[in-house]
Amino acid sequence: MLSMCLAQGAVAQAPGDVALSLPYPQQDGDRLAVTIGVGPIGRQQIVVRTQAGDRLGTISLFGVPSGQSGGTYVIPVPPGAVRNGTLALRLTIIANGQPRPPTADEVTSIELLQTRR
Amino acid sequence: MRFIDNRLGRRPFLASAATAAGVAALRPAPARAAAKYTRYNVTSAEGQKMLGIYRAGVEAMLNKPPEHPHNWFRNAFVHLMDCPHGNWWFFNWHRGYIGLLEQTIRTVTKEPNFTLPFWDWTELPRIPGGMFDGVLDPTNATYLPFTKDLDTFTRFIKKPMNAYWDTLTPAQRKQQADRGNKTFEDVWTGMLSPSSPGDQAFAATDRARYLTRQNPALSPDVAADCTPEVVLGGLGATYFYAPDSTKKYQPVLSFNSIRTPNHNTAPGSTTWFSTLEGLPHNNIHNFIGGVGGPWTAPYGNMTNNLSPVDPVFFLHHGNMDRLWDVWSRKQRAYGMSDRPLPADERNFMTEAFRFFVGPDGKYITDAKAADYFSTDVFGYDYAKGTGEELIPKAGLLMAARAKPTQPTMADGVVRGNTATVTLRQVPAQAQLVVSVTVPRPAQGSTGDGRSFDVLLNLPPGVERVAANSPNYLAKVAFFGKHGAGHMHGKDEATFLVPLSRAKALANAVGGVAKLTISVVASQGSGPAPALTAVSVTAF
Numbered sequence: 001m002l003s004m005c006l007a008q009g010a011v012a013q014a015p016g017d018v019a020l021s022l023p024y025p026q027q028d029g030d031r032l033a034v035t036i037g038v039g040p041i042g043r044q045q046i047v048v049r050t051q052a053g054d055r056l057g058t059i060s061l062f063g064v065p066s067g068q069s070g071g072t073y074v075i076p077v078p079p080g081a082v083r084n085g086t087l088a089l090r091l092t093i094i095a096n097g098q099p100r101p102p103t104a105d106e107v108t109s110i111e112l113l114q115t116r117r
Numbered sequence: 118m119r120f121i122d123n124r125l126g127r128r129p130f131l132a133s134a135a136t137a138a139g140v141a142a143l144r145p146a147p148a149r150a151a152a153k154y155t156r157y158n159v160t161s162a163e164g165q166k167m168l169g170i171y172r173a174g175v176e177a178m179l180n181k182p183p184e185h186p187h188n189w190f191r192n193a194f195v196h197l198m199d200c201p202h203g204n205w206w207f208f209n210w211h212r213g214y215i216g217l218l219e220q221t222i223r224t225v226t227k228e229p230n231f232t233l234p235f236w237d238w239t240e241l242p243r244i245p246g247g248m249f250d251g252v253l254d255p256t257n258a259t260y261l262p263f264t265k266d267l268d269t270f271t272r273f274i275k276k277p278m279n280a281y282w283d284t285l286t287p288a289q290r291k292q293q294a295d296r297g298n299k300t301f302e303d304v305w306t307g308m309l310s311p312s313s314p315g316d317q318a319f320a321a322t323d324r325a326r327y328l329t330r331q332n333p334a335l336s337p338d339v340a341a342d343c344t345p346e347v348v349l350g351g352l353g354a355t356y357f358y359a360p361d362s363t364k365k366y367q368p369v370l371s372f373n374s375i376r377t378p379n380h381n382t383a384p385g386s387t388t389w390f391s392t393l394e395g396l397p398h399n400n401i402h403n404f405i406g407g408v409g410g411p412w413t414a415p416y417g418n419m420t421n422n423l424s425p426v427d428p429v430f431f432l433h434h435g436n437m438d439r440l441w442d443v444w445s446r447k448q449r450a451y452g453m454s455d456r457p458l459p460a461d462e463r464n465f466m467t468e469a470f471r472f473f474v475g476p477d478g479k480y481i482t483d484a485k486a487a488d489y490f491s492t493d494v495f496g497y498d499y500a501k502g503t504g505e506e507l508i509p510k511a512g513l514l515m516a517a518r519a520k521p522t523q524p525t526m527a528d529g530v531v532r533g534n535t536a537t538v539t540l541r542q543v544p545a546q547a548q549l550v551v552s553v554t555v556p557r558p559a560q561g562s563t564g565d566g567r568s569f570d571v572l573l574n575l576p577p578g579v580e581r582v583a584a585n586s587p588n589y590l591a592k593v594a595f596f597g598k599h600g601a602g603h604m605h606g607k608d609e610a611t612f613l614v615p616l617s618r619a620k621a622l623a624n625a626v627g628g629v630a631k632l633t634i635s636v637v638a639s640q641g642s643g644p645a646p647a648l649t650a651v652s653v654t655a656f
Contacts, residue, residue, distance in 0.1 A: 031350070031353055031369070033350060033369045033392070035365070035368055035369070035389070039386075042313070042315060042316075043315040043316075043403075043408050043414065043416075043420075045338075045403075045408070045409050047338055055337070055338060055341035056341075057341065057342050057347065057396050058338045058339065058341070058342055058396070058400055058409070059395070059396075059399075060399050060400045060403045060404075060408060060409055061384075061399065061403075062202060062398070062399040062402050062403055062420070063200070063202030063203060063383070063384055063399075063422065064202075064203070064383070064384045064385070064388075065316075065383050065384075065385075066310060066312065066313040066316045067313075068383070068384065068385045068386070069385055069386035070384070070388075071203055071375075071384050071385065071386065071387070071388030071389055071390055071395075072368060072388065072389035072390070073389070073390050073392075073395040073396070074350075074368045074369055074389065074390065074391065074392045074395060075347075075350075075392070075396065076346060076347055076349070076350025076351070076353075076392060078346050094409065096413075097411055111365065113365070113366060113369050115366065115369060115370065
C-alpha cells in the first residue's frame with residue numbers, strides 16, 4: 001500500500017521555537033519528517049532540535065552557489081520526539097560560532113509530514 | 118570468500134524482513150549475479166589492506182604530470198566542472214565517478230583486485246585513522262609542490278587545464294554553459310570565488326583539511342546526522358522519485374533529490390534535498406573542511422567542488438553509494454521498484470555525462486546516466502554496513518504494493534470557503550488525499566489566526582466541529598515570512614490532508630460520492646478563507 005500522507009503546518013511561538021501538531025493520532029509504523037526551507041544562509045548552519053534538547057538535524061549548504069537560497073531539507077523525526085500529539089522544535093542558526101534564533105528570511109518554511117502505509 | 122560474504126550479507130536481511138512482516142507478501146529479492154569485487158568497510162582487515170593500495174594509488178596520481186587526465190588534481194577538476202548536487206542525478210553521477218576512480222587505481226597500482234573502501238560514518242563518526250597517513254591527508258607536505266598557495270597551484274595546473282578546455286566538444290561546452298562557464302576563465306574564477314571567501318574551492322595545503330589526527334571527530338551536531346535514525350529515515354523512501362501528484366510529500370517519499378532539467382542545474386530556492394544528501398552528505402563534507410566548527414573562512418577542500426582533492430572524499434562517497442545499494446535491494450526485496458517511474462525513466466537515463474575519465478586515461482565524452490545506474494557495470498557489491506540490518510524494521514512501515522496505480526485527481530468546485538468534489542470509481546486499494554489551497558492570512562496574524570480546520574460534509578446549519586468529530590479532517594497552518602508562499606511562491610499555500618475511504622465513500626451512491634469540503638479558522642479565531650482550489654487525489 002502506498003503511503004498515506006498526513007499534513008500539518010506549523011505555528012510559531014517564541015523566536016526559533018515552533019510547535020507542530022499531528023492531525024491524526026500517531027500509530028506504530030508512522031514515518032515522521034519535517035521539511036525546512038532555508039534562505040540564502042551561506043556558510044551559516046541551521047540546527048534543529050526538539051525543545052527537550054534532542055538533536056534532529058543540521059542544515060549545512062553544499063554545492064549551493066553563493067547568495068542563492070539553500071532549498072528545502074527533509075529531516076527525519078523519531079516517533080518519541082512527539083509528545084501528546086505535538087512536536088515542539090527549537091531552531092537555531094549558528095553564525096560565526098554564535099547561536100541565535102533564525103529570521104523569517106533564513107527559515108522560510110517548516111512543515112511536519114506524517115506518512116503511513 | 119567473497120561469495121560467502123555476500124550470502125552472509127543478504128540472508129539475515131531477507132530472513133528478518135520475512136519474520137517481521139509475518140506475511141507471504143514479501144517476494145524474494147531477484148537473484149543478483151555474483152559480484153566480482155566486494156567493497157569493504159575501511160575499519161575491517163580487508164578494508165585496511167585496500168586502504169594501503171589506495172594510498173599508493175593516490176601517490177601515483179599525484180605524481181602524474183598535470184597534462185595527464187589521471188593526475189590527482191585533474192581528476193578533482195572533473196568533479197568541479199560536472200558534479201550534480203541537489204538534484205536526482207546526485208547518486209547516479211557519483212557512482213560513475215568513484216567507480217572509474219576505483220578502476221584507475223587498479224591501473225596505476227597494477228593491483229587488479231583493488232576495491233574502494235567505504236567509511237561507515239554511522240559506526241565511526243570520526244575520520245578513519247589511516248586517512249592521516251602520508252598522501253591520504255591533503256595537509257601532508259607531499260602536497261606543497263602543488264597547493265602550497267594559490268600562485269603555486271596556478272603555475273602547476275592552470276595552463277594544462279586551459280589546454281584541456283580548448284579540446285572540449287560543442288556538446289561539452291553546452292553543458293559548461295549550463296553551469297555558467299562560457300570560458301575557461303569562468304571556471305577558474307568560479308573556483309576562486311573572489312566575492313565570497315567561504316565558497317572558495319581551492320584550498321592551500323595548510324588548511325586543506327580542518328580535522329586532524331589529534332582531533333578527528335565529527336561534531337556532535339554532525340554525528341547526529343549520521344545516526345541510524347537519520348539513515349533509516351533516508352532509506353525509508355519508497356520511490357526512486359515519487360510522482361508529482363504527491364506534491365509536498367515528494368521529498369519524503371523520494372530517495373533522490375529534486376528532478377531538474379539537467380544534472381548541471383545548481384541548487385536554489387526551489388531545490389529540495391533528499392535526507393541522505395541534505396544531512397549526512399552535506400554536513401560531513403562541510404565539517405571536515407571547517408564549516409560548522411570553531412574556524413573561519415577560507416575553508417578546506419571538502420567544503421566545495423574541488424573536494425576530491427581530499428582523499429577522504431572517495432571513502433565518504435563510497436558510503437553514500439553503499440546506502441543507495443542498500444536502498445535498491447530493500448526496494449526489490451519488498452517487490453517495489455528501485456527505478457524511476459516509467460514516465461520519468463527516459464528523461465533520467467538519457468542524461469549525458471561528458472567529463473569522466475576512464476581507466477585507460479581517455480576521456481569518456483558520451484556516457485549516459487543509464488551506464489552507471491547499476492553496480493553491475495563495475496561488478497561490485499558491499500560488505501555489510503549500517504542501514505542494512507535496520508531495513509526489515511523499516512520495511513514493515515512501508516511495504517508497498519508492487520505496482521503503484523496511476524494517481525487520479527478530481528477537482529472541486531469552489532465557492533468561498535467550501536468546495537464540492539465528485540469522486541467516481543475510486544480504486545479498491547487507493548489512498549485518498551485532499552489538496553486544499555488557502556490564501557495566506559493578512560500580515561500580522563499570529564497564533565491560531567494563521568491556522569485553519571478542514572472539515573468534511575458538515576450537516577446543514579453546522580459551521581465548525583471538534584477534532585474528534587467524524588466531520589473533522591485536519592488542522593493546517595502557515596509559518597514563515599509573509600509573501601513567500603511555500604508551495605507556489607505566491608501568497609497562498611497548498612496543504613495535503615488524508616481522507617479515509619470510509620469517510621469519503623460513506624454517502625456514495627452507485628460508487629459515486631459527492632463531498633463537501635469546508636475550511637474555517639481554527640477555534641473561531643478569524644474569518645473563513647476564500648479557497649483558491651480544492652481537489653482529491655486517489656493513489
